[in-house]
Amino acid sequence: MTVCVLFWLPLGLAVTPLILLFTERGMSLASIAGLFVAYSLTAAALELPTGGLSDVLGRRPVLAAAGLLNLTAFTLQSLGTATWILTLGMALMGAGRALSSGPAEAWYVDTVQTHSGPDSELRTGLARGSSATSAALAAGTLLGGALPWLLALGPDAGARLSDATSGLLIPLSVPPLLAAALEIAFVLYVLTALPEPPRPPGTLRSVFRGIPATVTDGLRLGGRDVLVRRVLLSAAAAGSALATVELLTPGRAATFTGAPESGALLFAGLACAGFVCSGVGSHLAPLTARLAGSGERAVLVGLGIGVSGLLLLSATAMTAGPVSLTFAAAGYGLVYLGLGAAGPSENELLHRRVPSTGRATALSVQSLALQLTGALTGLAVGNLAPGPLPWLLGAAVLMAGALLWTHHRSEPTAVDAGGRTAPEAHVIVVGHGADGT
Template identity: 25%
Template sequence: MPLSHKILLIFNAISVGIIVPVLTLIFFQHGGSSETLWAIMGAYSVSVVILEIPSGMIADFIGRKKVFVLSHILSLISFFLIINSNSLWLLIIAVIFLGASRAFASGSVEALEVELFIKKNGVEKLDTINNILSIIDSVGTFLGAALGGFLGYLDNTYTILLILLIISEIIIIFFSMAVIHETNTSVVYRLETSLWKRLKANLLLVIAEIKNTRIVLNIVLMSLVLGISLSTIETYWQSTFIRYISPQKNWLLGIISCSAYIGVGLGSSVGKYCFNLLKKHRKYAKISYYFTRVLLPVSLMGIYICKNGIWFAVNYFVMYLILGVGNLVENTVLHASIQNSHRASILSCISLAIKAGGLVTSFLGGIILKNTEIAIIWLVAPIVSIFIIACIIYKFDLSA
């Protein structure tokens, strides 16, 4: 991977990480509340769900670079709207743009880097590039989360943080245009036909590839469960953790966020070792993958029984360690099983499934917050996740 690409990806991850420790708190300062949080996150998830697959296909058609740049233009618009928002409706419009940016960003540059690696090294060492991408993402988001937590502590209106995000998005846009040279993409259907016809034709091919490749189908379905777990963590961890600390210790939010990315990076390295150990025994590799995906919602239940900040922090780190292991195994198997011409589209399908899981969490959160306390979500979401995992395993493995 070129050094310029590594710098771009690290800077991009820093930009993403900055907002992580204080995302819901920013919403509360700009028109949202704990009672409307489910609606805000629901609007975000709906935006991603609608645009996820079309964005991946467009990346396959016109190139990863253009779609990646577009995603950051949408982020720039979103942060500009948030900083000027003082009402729920303007905030919802802002998160719709944020969701659109995440949809167009998912898999665009990742697909390009994987394809460049395969072209140079083949598919035998895919775990190497996936580990590199995971570590870059973890280091960048770690640095971003540390900075975001510090800036949030300095300014509880989060104006400085949002201004920094706007500046960083402008830098990323111009830097991307300068350093990404996509001369040999796997763009398909360069015929003189309408975009709609090309999208429709590609969608049918992508669906067929997913249905006919059992491991890809399983990964897509398991991504729904992953989305439930991730959205539960990302939406409710801050409001849960601040119950254990005094307002003077809000700077700990950044530290907790940083621990997540250390966990993912460490988990990715552990996953690389496990994959190399088990890849000759495909059955055991699949079992280890299922095990990590079951273990993640089980670890969420630990938050429900946590009674202080220390145990919360430990459990939070363990959740992301488990996530890192599972992601490395999943990404390595996935990229070896799909074609370049559909890579971004299938990555978008997986991201869509994750965001659909986010919608499930928003629905559960809306019901729970109307009837009981927020802590119950840490029990209900894992139970739902484990039930879905059991159904997937029974349907596609035990009954096969």
């Protein structure tokens, strides 16, 4: 939980003003979408190699490298004015995202199963980690939106800041710079507080020789297991929904308030509320699974809630005023509530199908699906006319992900030592004799 907080708090700080910061640097929405494509494609290209690196080399060094890359990325985003510098910053953030997408959770599952056995319950711990992530993002986004607004309160404060730094710093660029400083704390914590089981000693050559085999196993995972394939496709659908919400909401907030700094503050409030909803959904994931009857049905319920939120955002896209803002905020919260409720159940289903030797790779495949679909959706949304259509695109993709779970199978048992799952039992009741047979 501490690792989740220290990793995602800086990201929340940096991401809140990012789109409005790029707009102030003179970039169009289509160009900003291109920057986020650079982020997503870099993350997608490195997901599997970095997941394999974590499974071969260890969780701790890969997480520390992610923190160092994010530190550099946030610094470039804060101070950069040229397009190529901002593109490099987004690409480095994508590389950091790829490195971080599996190791922490894989470390947690490894540790639990080492102490409590392969059949130990995982959903509650995964839900707590997800709730911690949401809390960190909520706090980070709120602070990241409030700082530019506070710095712009004084007369000509933003102009003085820009003049003093020759245009490198404006109020919107302060949160990413603070995020870069917080990454130092993350790296130090990872290096000192994450003991992991000893791994067989190996040279750098043996490490990189083991990655391709691990990556190949990760790619085969979705092809040979229907349940895992559903999890991966659901992650792709969630990526489309998140790309739609994250790309369109900041501009809509700035339009509503009439100024970028106040728009950043409004977006920060919405994002904070969204992450709180995500944390609540994650916290309720075990209860949702019990009430729904299985983890699979809990995923269906969660994704369905997210679809309803996107439809509500679409319905309010062409209207303005406090009532429209209220319904749009409700839709925004429903998207995050639904995705938060679905996530822990999806990941428990995944971990029970995957052995420890490929756990980080499986999480990287999941993140890869999310990043690729998010990049494609971002390109499409950035070039569509403003209005309901971009929101409907995200809703349609997420609905397709939800429909995958309309046919249920029993939840799988834990993997055995060789990485295989026990065969599922199919019981057929054929009759009941008078003698009780």
